[in-house]
Amino acid sequence: MALSRRGFLKSTGLGFLALGFPPAFLARAAEGEREKPGRVLVVIFQRGGMDGLNAVIPFKERSYYALRPSIAVPEPAAGEERSLDLDGFYALHPALAPLKTIFQQGHLAIVHATGSPDNTRSHFDAQDYMEIGTPGTKGTADGWLNRYLAANRRRETPLRSVALSPALPRILAGAAPALTMASIEQFRLRNDSAATGLLRPYLSANDPLLRKAGEGLSAALAQLREIASAIPARAEGYPNSRFGTALGEIARLIKADVGLEIAFTEVGGWDTHVNQGGANGAMANRLKELAQALWAFHQDLGDRMEDVVLLTLSEFGRTVRENGNRGTDHGHANVMLVMGGKVRGGKVYGRWPGLDPEALYEGRDLTLTTDFRAICSDVLRSHMGQKNLSAVFPRFPLSSSTLEWQA
Amino acid sequence: MAAPLTQEEEATHLLNRISFGPTSREMERVNRLGTLPYLEEQLHPERISDPLVEGKLAALKTIRLRSDELFELYPPPRLSQGEGQGKSSGMRGPRYVILELQQARLLRAVYSQRQLYELMVDFWTNHFNVFAGKGADRWLVTSYDRDTIRPHALGRFRDLIRATAQSPAMLFYLDNWLSVSQEAGQEIRGRQGLLGSGRPNLRQGLNENYARELLELHTLGVDGGYTQRDVEEVARCFTGWTIRRPRGRAEFQFDSRLHDRGEKLVLGLKIPPGRGMEDGLQVIDLLSRHPSTARFIATKLVRRFVADDPPPPLVTAAAQIFQETDGDIRRVIRAIVSAPEFSAPEAWRSKIKKPLELVASALRALGAETDASLPLLRYLARMGEPLFLAQPPTGFPDLGASWIGPDSLLTRINFILDLSANRIPGTRVDREPSDALPLAAPEFQRR
Numbered sequence: 001m002a003l004s005r006r007g008f009l010k011s012t013g014l015g016f017l018a019l020g021f022p023p024a025f026l027a028r029a030a031e032g033e034r035e036k037p038g039r040v041l042v043v044i045f046q047r048g049g050m051d052g053l054n055a056v057i058p059f060k061e062r063s064y065y066a067l068r069p070s071i072a073v074p075e076p077a078a079g080e081e082r083s084l085d086l087d088g089f090y091a092l093h094p095a096l097a098p099l100k101t102i103f104q105q106g107h108l109a110i111v112h113a114t115g116s117p118d119n120t121r122s123h124f125d126a127q128d129y130m131e132i133g134t135p136g137t138k139g140t141a142d143g144w145l146n147r148y149l150a151a152n153r154r155r156e157t158p159l160r161s162v163a164l165s166p167a168l169p170r171i172l173a174g175a176a177p178a179l180t181m182a183s184i185e186q187f188r189l190r191n192d193s194a195a196t197g198l199l200r201p202y203l204s205a206n207d208p209l210l211r212k213a214g215e216g217l218s219a220a221l222a223q224l225r226e227i228a229s230a231i232p233a234r235a236e237g238y239p240n241s242r243f244g245t246a247l248g249e250i251a252r253l254i255k256a257d258v259g260l261e262i263a264f265t266e267v268g269g270w271d272t273h274v275n276q277g278g279a280n281g282a283m284a285n286r287l288k289e290l291a292q293a294l295w296a297f298h299q300d301l302g303d304r305m306e307d308v309v310l311l312t313l314s315e316f317g318r319t320v321r322e323n324g325n326r327g328t329d330h331g332h333a334n335v336m337l338v339m340g341g342k343v344r345g346g347k348v349y350g351r352w353p354g355l356d357p358e359a360l361y362e363g364r365d366l367t368l369t370t371d372f373r374a375i376c377s378d379v380l381r382s383h384m385g386q387k388n389l390s391a392v393f394p395r396f397p398l399s400s401s402t403l404e405w406q407a
Numbered sequence: 408m409a410a411p412l413t414q415e416e417e418a419t420h421l422l423n424r425i426s427f428g429p430t431s432r433e434m435e436r437v438n439r440l441g442t443l444p445y446l447e448e449q450l451h452p453e454r455i456s457d458p459l460v461e462g463k464l465a466a467l468k469t470i471r472l473r474s475d476e477l478f479e480l481y482p483p484p485r486l487s488q489g490e491g492q493g494k495s496s497g498m499r500g501p502r503y504v505i506l507e508l509q510q511a512r513l514l515r516a517v518y519s520q521r522q523l524y525e526l527m528v529d530f531w532t533n534h535f536n537v538f539a540g541k542g543a544d545r546w547l548v549t550s551y552d553r554d555t556i557r558p559h560a561l562g563r564f565r566d567l568i569r570a571t572a573q574s575p576a577m578l579f580y581l582d583n584w585l586s587v588s589q590e591a592g593q594e595i596r597g598r599q600g601l602l603g604s605g606r607p608n609l610r611q612g613l614n615e616n617y618a619r620e621l622l623e624l625h626t627l628g629v630d631g632g633y634t635q636r637d638v639e640e641v642a643r644c645f646t647g648w649t650i651r652r653p654r655g656r657a658e659f660q661f662d663s664r665l666h667d668r669g670e671k672l673v674l675g676l677k678i679p680p681g682r683g684m685e686d687g688l689q690v691i692d693l694l695s696r697h698p699s700t701a702r703f704i705a706t707k708l709v710r711r712f713v714a715d716d717p718p719p720p721l722v723t724a725a726a727q728i729f730q731e732t733d734g735d736i737r738r739v740i741r742a743i744v745s746a747p748e749f750s751a752p753e754a755w756r757s758k759i760k761k762p763l764e765l766v767a768s769a770l771r772a773l774g775a776e777t778d779a780s781l782p783l784l785r786y787l788a789r790m791g792e793p794l795f796l797a798q799p800p801t802g803f804p805d806l807g808a809s810w811i812g813p814d815s816l817l818t819r820i821n822f823i824l825d826l827s828a829n830r831i832p833g834t835r836v837d838r839e840p841s842d843a844l845p846l847a848a849p850e851f852q853r854r
Contacts, residue, residue, distance in 0.1 A: 121635065122623055124801055167791045168812045180814040182789070187814065190821040191828075198820055198847050205849040209759070209811050214849075216813035268798060273582050273616055324592045324612020325585045362635075 039307050039341075039384050040254055042263045042297075043145065043171065044247075045131075046290070046314035048270035049123065051328050052335030053320065053366060054278070055287060056110055056348065057083045059091045063355035067321040071278045071328070081279035086110075090348045094279055095287035098295035099337075107298070107305065108345040109338040109403055113353050114370040115316060119362065121330035123271070126315035131171035133373060133393050142174025144392050145262050148380060149176035151391040157259035158219035164246035164265040172264055177216050183249055184231060187224060195221070223258065231256040237296035243267040244293045251300045254308060261384075267293075270314060274325040294339060301340075309341035309383045311375070317366050320355055332365035336375055341383045344404035370402055378403045409752035417442060417750055423854035424712050424758075425449055425744060426522030428768025433522075446744055450561065450737050452521035460518040466778075467514075469507045470549060474575065475656040477504050477546040501545035506781065508539065508549055509794040513779040513787070516767035527560040527736070528552075529763065530711055532795070533802030535571045535625060537580040539795040543653045544579050548795055550657075551576035564704060564734030565695035568625060572617075572691060575650045575657035581800065583617035584649040585610050586642060588667035610665065618642035620800045621694070628706075631699030637674055643667040644678060644686040701729040705739065707805070712743050714757050715806050721748045756853035759807030762790035764854060765819060769826060769846050773836045780833040786822045790815055811852070823847040 058064055059075040073093055076085035083091035084100050090112065092100050102108040118135035120126050129135040133144030142150075149161050153176075161178040163169055172178040181187045189195045202214025232255050238244035246265040253260045269286045276283045294310065301308055317334035333353075339345070353359050353367035361367040373393045380386040382405045389398055412420060418437040422429035425446065437445045448455065464470065469477060481504050512532075515525045535556065539548040555574040559567045571577045578584040587595070592612035618641035623629050647666030651658045661684040671678040671686065676693060678686050694700055705725035709717035725743050732738045743749060760768060766787055770777055777783060787794060791810065797803050804810070825831050827843030836843065845851065 119635075122619065122629065123799065124623075125629060167809060167815070173808070178812075180812050182814070187817065189817065190824045190830075194824070194844075198824075198844075201848050202816070207849055207853075209807060210816070210849045210852055213811050213813050213816040217816050220813055221817075273614060274585060323614060324587065324610060325582065325614060326611070329615060 037257055037304070037307060038259070038261060040260055040263065040309075041145075041379060041384055042247075042250055042265075042308060042310040044310065044312045045127070045169070045171070045264070045266040046270050046312060047123070047127065047266055047268045048272075048314075049126070049316045049318055049330055050270040050286075050314040050334060051272060051276065051283060051318040052112065052314075052333070053317065054276070054283060055093050055096065056086075056112055056335045057091045057093065058089060058112075058352065058355070059083055059085075060089045061355045063320070067355070069322070070326050071276050071322050073279050083279075087348060089352070093284065093287050095284040096291045098291045102295070102298055102339060103346055106344065106346040107339060109343045110348045111336045111338065111370055111375055111402070112348055112350045113333040113366055113368060114336050114350055114375060115314075115332065115334045115368050115372050117368055117371055119332070121316065123315055123330070126330075128170060130313055130315055130372060131169060133376075134395070137395075143169070143171035144376065145171045145264065146174030146176050146178060147392045148384070148386060149178070149262060150174060151388060152386070158216060158223050159253060159258040159260055161262040162250070162253060162260060162264070164249050164263070169264060169266065172262070177212070177219075178262075179216060179220055181249075183245065184224070184252060187220065189221060227256060227258060231258075235296065235300040237292075237299060239289045239292045239296075241289055241293075243289060244296070247293045247297050248300070251297055254301060254304065272318070273323065273327040273329060276322075276327040294337075298339065305340040306342070309343065309379050310337075310339045311379055312337040313372065319364050320360060320366060321364065332361045333368035334366070336372065338375065338379065338403060341379075342406040343379075343383075344406055347404070349402055371396070374399060374402050378405075409755075411752060412750055412755060414438075416755065420750060420755060421445065421744075423756075423768075424749070425526070427516045427526060427764060428771045428854070430771045430774070442750075443745060446523075446741065449521070449523035450741060452524035452561065455520050457520045459520070460515055463514045463518055463778075464511055467507045467511050469504050470511050470553065472549065473656065474546050474550050475652070477501075477549060478654055481546070504546060504549060505539050505795060506784070508552060509784050509787075510779040512552075512794050513763070513767065513784065514777075516763060517770045517775075517777065517779070523740075524560055527740070528557055530708075531556050531560055531567060533797065533805070534707065535567065535577065536797050536800055536802030537574075537576045537795075538798045540798070541580055543657070544576055546654070547574075547576035547579060547657055550574075552795075559736075561737045561740070562735075564700075564729070564736060565691065567736075568621075568691050568695055569688075571625070572621070572645070572648065572687065573659040575653060575659060577617070578648065578650050578659070579653060581617035581620055582614045583645055584653065586614035586617070586646050586648075587612065587665040588643070588646045588669075589613065590667070591646075591665045613639070613642050613646065613667075615639055615642040618645060624800050626694040626703065627697060627699040628703035631697070631703060633674060636672075640671045640673045640678075641690055643669070643671050644673065644690045647683070648687055695734055696730075698726070698730065701726040701734075704734075705729055708739060709743055710805055712740070713746075713749055713754055715759075715808075718748045721746055756850065758854050759810050759852060760854050761803060761805070761810055762787045762792035762819075763794065765790070765852065766822065768854070769823060769843075769851070770834070772846060773826070773838055773843055775826070775834055775836045777834040782832045783834050786818065786825075786831075789818045790822070807853075816852075819852065820847045823851075 057073050065072045073083045076083050076091045085091050116130050116135045118129050131143050132140040134140040163172050163180045168180045199218050202210055205211040231252055234248040238248040250263040272283050314334055318328035318331040323329050351369040353369050373396045377389045378401050418434055419429055421442050422433055481500050519525045537548055537551055551574050555570045587610045596611050615638050619638045622633050647662045649660055649662050651660040663683045666683055668681055670680040705722050706717050709722050725739050728742045729739050792803050823846045827840040
C-alpha cells in the first residue's frame with residue numbers, strides 16, 4: 001500500500017491527471033480496497049414486444065380462450081403443458097416454472113396491464129419511448145437510467161454502469177459515463193505495452209465523442225486490471241446463450257464489488273407474428289431461456305439478492321386476438337417482472353382491465369392500467385433511494401407507490 | 408470560422424465520403440482529374456472496368472447461384488447428413504452462404520474501383536434491410552443483394568421500392584407473403600377445419616408488418632403523416648403479394664385469390680374496389696412521389712454524405728431535386744456532393760466511420776491483401792456490424808454516437824493492432840507495424 005500519487009499513476013501507465021477524473025477509486029483499488037457493496041438495479045429489455053398475455057395468463061377470462069384458439073395456454077390443472085396457477089386468476093406459462101418458486105418465496109412481483117401509454121405500434125418508437133422515458137416526446141436526448149446516474153454523482157467508478165449488449169442502448173445514453181462490454185475477459189487491449197501511447201491522443205482529443213470514449217476506456221481498463229483477481233468465475237446454471245452469458249457476467253461484477261450500480265442487458269426473439277405456439281413452440285422456448293437465466297441469477301447471488309432488483313421491460317404487448325398466422329401482432333399493455341430487493345413479491349400487481357370487446361384498447365389490445373414509469377419510479381425510490389424522481393421522469397406526475405415493499 | 412479546406416484536404420475529403428477511404432492511387436487520380444470530374448466518373452460505374460475485384464470474387468461460388476441451388480447445396484443443418492461433417496470449419500449449411508455474402512461485400516468495399524456505387528449498395532442494404540438469419544432468408548438474401556438492390560443502387564427510387572416489395576427476401580422478412588384478405592383467411596381456416604391435422608396453413612388473415620415498415624422506414628418516415636388506419640389499408644392493398652416456392656426456386660407471385668378486393672383509402676386517396684395487383688403498384692407510385700418520401704430520403708442521403716445533423720437547406724434542396732427528377736438517385740447524389748455544404752470546413756472529418764468503413768479504409772490505406780474471411784469478419788461483428796445480420800428493419804445506423812463507446816473504441820484499436828502485427832489470418836500487410844499505428848489515432852475514426 002502507501003503508493004505515492006505519482007508512483008501510482010506511473011505504475012498504471014496512464015496519465016489519469018489528464019482524465020479530469022478523480023482517481024480515488026483507483027487509489028482504493030490499488031490498496032486492495034473494494035467498493036462497498038451497494039444497491040444494484042438490473043434492467044432487462046425484451047426486444048420485439050413480448051406477448052404478456054401468454055406469459056402471465058388471465059386464465060379466468062373466457063375471452064382469452066375464445067380469441068386465441070390455437071395459441072392459448074391451457075388453464076392450470078395437473079399434468080404437463082398446463083399453465084401454473086399463481087392466485088386463482090393468473091397463471092404462469094409452464095416454461096416459466098422456475099419463476100413460480102421465486103414468486104412463492106415472495107421475491108418476485110409481477111405487474112400486469114403495464115407499459116408505455118403511447119399508442120405507437122412501431123418497435124423502434126416504442127422501444128425508444130421506453131428507454132428515454134418520455135413516451136410521446138421524441139426529442140429527449142438521454143435515457144432514463146442515465147438521468148438517474150447523472151442525478152447521483154456519489155460513486156465515481158468506471159464500472160458504475162455497465163451494459164452487456166452489442167452497443168450502448170438508448171436507456172443508458174447521456175451525460176453520465178456508461179460502459180458496454182461483451183464479457184469481462186474480452187475487455188483488454190491486445191498490446192498492453194502500447195496502451196499509454198495509443199490512448200493518450202484520445203484523452204487529449206478535441207473531439208468530445210472520442211475523448212469521452214477514450215476516458216471511459218482508460219479508466220475501465222485500469223480498474224479491471226487492478227481487481228482482476230477479485231472477480232469470481234461465472235457460476236453454473238445460466239443458459240448457454242448470449243443473454244444467459246450476459247446475466248452471468250452481471251452477477252460476476254456484482255459479486256466482485258466493483259461499484260456496479262446500474263446494469264443492463266437485452267434479449268430478443270419476442271416478435272412472434274407467425275407460429276408463436278402455445279404451451280410449446282417458439283415463444284415457449286424464449287420464456288424458458290428467460291426463466292432459466294433469472295433462476296440462475298437468483299441462485300447465484302443468494303443473500304446478495306437483498307441488494308439487487310432486477311426488472312424487465314418490453315416495448316409493447318401483443319394483440320389479444322391471434323392473427324391469421326397463428327401469431328400475434330403489435331399490441332399495447334404488457335407484463336413486467338420485478339425480482340429481488342425488498343419488493344413484496346408473490347403477488348400480481350396492477351388493475352386488470354378485462355378482455356371484453358369494450359374493454360380493449362383501440363378495440364384490439366390489452367388496455368394499460370399502470371404506466372411503466374410508475375413501476376420504475378417505485379424501484380428507484382424504494383430500492384435505490386432516489387428522491388427526486390422528476391429528474392429521471394420529467395413531466396410524469398408522481399402517484400403513490402404501486403408495488404409494496406418490506407420495511 | 409474555420410479555414411476552407413486545402414486542395415489536398417478536399418481530395419481526401421471527397422475520397423472519405425464517396426469511397427471506402429483514400430488510397431495513394433485514388434488521391435493521385437482526384438488531384439489529376441479534379442473533384443467534380445472524379446465524382447462524375449464514380450456516378451457512372453457502368454463505364455468503370457473492375458478486373459481486380461472480379462478476380463477476388465471468383466472464389467466465392469455461392470454469390471452467383473440461384474436461391475433453389477443454394478437451398479439444395481447448403482440445406483438446413485438438420486437435413487444435412489453426417490453429424491461431424493461440419494465440425495472442422497463450423498461453417499456448413501446456410502451459414503456458409505451468408506459468410507460468402509459478407510466476404511463479397513467486404514472485398515468489394517476494399518478492392519472495387521466502383522467505390523461510390525458499392526457504398527450506395529451498402530446504403531440501400533441498410534435502408535431496405537433484410538435480416539439474413541431469418542428462416543428462408545438464409546437462402547434468399549444472396550439473390551436480394553444481386554438481383555434486387557445492386558441493379559438499382561444509383562437508379563430510380565421507385566424501382567427500388569418495387570424491386571424490394573416484390574423480392575422473396577423482403578416478402579419473407581416482413582411477413583407479407585402470409586398476409587391475405589380476411590375472406591381468404593376465413594376460407595383457408597374453414598378448409599383446414601375440414602381437413603383436420605397436418606401442417607397449419609399460416610395464411611389466415613391480414614399481417615401489417617410490411618405495410619408499417621414500408622411507410623415508416625422505406626418511404627414517408629415515422630413523422631411522414633400517416634396513421635394506424637393507413638397502415639392497415641396499405642396492408643390490404645398488398646394482400647396477395649406473395650412468394651411462389653419460398654424454399655425452392657423462390658419467385659414473386661401475385662395470387663389474386665388472396666387479395667382483398669374491397670375499396671381502400673390510403674393517405675386520403677381512394678383505391679377503387681375490384682382490382683388486383685394494381686392496388687399495391689398504385690401505393691408504391693403514391694409513396695414514391697410523396698413529399699415526405701423526398702424529404703426522408705434526402706435527409707438520409709445528406710446524413711450519409713455530409714453530416715449526422717443534416718444542414719436543413721441542403722436537405723430541402725436535395726428533396727426538391729428528388730421530386731423534380733422523379734427520384735433519380737444519381738442526380739440527388741450529384742447535387743449533394745457538389746453543394747458547398749459538402750466541402751465546408753465543418754464537414755471535414757465530421758462523420759464517424761461505421762465498422763465496415765473503418766475496416767475497409769484501414770485495409771485500403773495500408774494496401775493490405777485480404778480474402779475477407781471469417782477472422783476479419785469477426786472484427787466487424789465485434790464492432791457491432793455483422794454484415795447482412797442487422798435484425799431490426801432499420802438496418803445498421805448511420806449516426807456516429809451509435810458506434811462509439813469505450814468498448815467499441817477498444818475493439819477498433821485492437822483491430823489496428825492485430826492488423827499491423829499480421830495477427831489476422833487471411834489478411835496480410837507488408838508494412839512496418841509503426842506505419843499502421845496512426846490508424847489507431849482519433850483522426851482515423853472519422854471520415
